[in-house]
Amino acid sequence: MLELPESAKLTDLPDVALEDGDRFFVPPQPSIVNVFGAVFSEASFLYRPEKRTSDYLALAGGTTKRADTSQIFVLKADGSVAGSGRTWFGARTVSTNVMPGDAIVVPEDFERTTWTKDLRDWTQILSQFGLGAAGCKVLRGN
Numbered sequence: 001m002l003e004l005p006e007s008a009k010l011t012d013l014p015d016v017a018l019e020d021g022d023r024f025f026v027p028p029q030p031s032i033v034n035v036f037g038a039v040f041s042e043a044s045f046l047y048r049p050e051k052r053t054s055d056y057l058a059l060a061g062g063t064t065k066r067a068d069t070s071q072i073f074v075l076k077a078d079g080s081v082a083g084s085g086r087t088w089f090g091a092r093t094v095s096t097n098v099m100p101g102d103a104i105v106v107p108e109d110f111e112r113t114t115w116t117k118d119l120r121d122w123t124q125i126l127s128q129f130g131l132g133a134a135g136c137k138v139l140r141g142n
Contacts, residue, residue: 003078006099030077030101035060037106038067047100056104068109077101 004012018024032044033056040061053074063069074082074096082096098104 033098033100034103035106036103038064038108039106040064047098051098053096053098053104056098057106063106066108068107071107073105074098075103075105 002014002016031047033047033051034044035056036042039057040063043060045056045059053072057063057072063072072083076082077099
């Protein structure tokens, strides 16, 4: 893979020795940006140079409650990965420049739970403990 500037010209190509049978293929530039993961509407959007990561996330309906917004990243068309970055105060920013062919990935937060799920889990534990204690009492014969 050749790393070239955004608006490369023929003179920007490095000197690469080609041999018989070698082919040099330049694919057409993609015109879309993909948004995947914990968003309301996973989709592909037309690339617009003025749009940033946050704009494409907004087009996808925003992130869901299960989204891990601290781990959003951009999978670049060249295969590299760009994080969403951090500010001086430690907050995450979602302003990474997006290029045609890139994919914005919003992972789910699997460690996040709701208070109703926690309450159900604790209720289940306590009821199982109560049943076990009642069973022991029956086996002892009062």
